Amino acid sequence: MVDIAATISALTGSLEVIKAIRDTNHAYDKNELKAQMADLYGNLADVKMALSDAHMELKERDQKIKELTEHAELQGSLITINGYKYDDKDGRPVGLPYCPQCEVAENKLYRLTLLSDTRSRCTNCKNGFPVAADGNVHPEKTNT
Template sequence: MATFVETLAAASQVLGVIKELRDIDKGLSQGELKARMADLYSSVADIRMALADANEELRAKDREIAELKARFEQTSQLVEFRGYQYKAGPDGKPRGKPMCPVCMGDGKHVPLSNILDVMHQCPKCQGNFGLLQEFPG
């Protein structure tokens, strides 16, 4: 992908070619004029490609920012109890089952399942945890 600096350099080059075309001496041959025009078209095409790449890069950054904001919003709705994260109720106290700490490291909020009232297990990563506190709600 083209960087912003490369895009500016290409644009500067095109402006230089345009300035040269304005200052052309009438004695310039048709072949030289065509060669300079070809250089100009090539430079403009390079700029268009660089701008398209920069636009795609900006869109990717916007998507990443939106994803991070959503992840932050989800995390801010959790509360810790005895080392595990739970959904927070309206009163700010833990509600429901604890979240899998392994999957939370990957940005996922997966509630643990209670297995025969003996232990908790993650349905996604299959991680086993001891019997943990569950809260109504």
């Protein structure tokens, strides 16, 4: 996290050095002037780094907000049937459902891929599900 107070302090210090140099009547000797300029460069470098960090944090925050907004919009356009979430078109499921395990574990929606008429699999977690594009859960067949 960017330390805004430290950034303001470094900037204030830089401005004070500039003001001291400007207000002098050229009474500084070369060594004093070089020392003041070194302080100024150091303070300005600190400000630049802090602003760069702030810029990166803001970009990351904006990306997270975008992802959360898209996720919320997508959640609002889904229909749940038998515990599986599908895209909703006029109250009917469209396409294959999304993986319920990945939704819970990662809070992300991965569409299942069709393995057979009654089985689907998640490409992310590799789990199989007894569900297909028709919105019906197909019970597992047992050999008895």
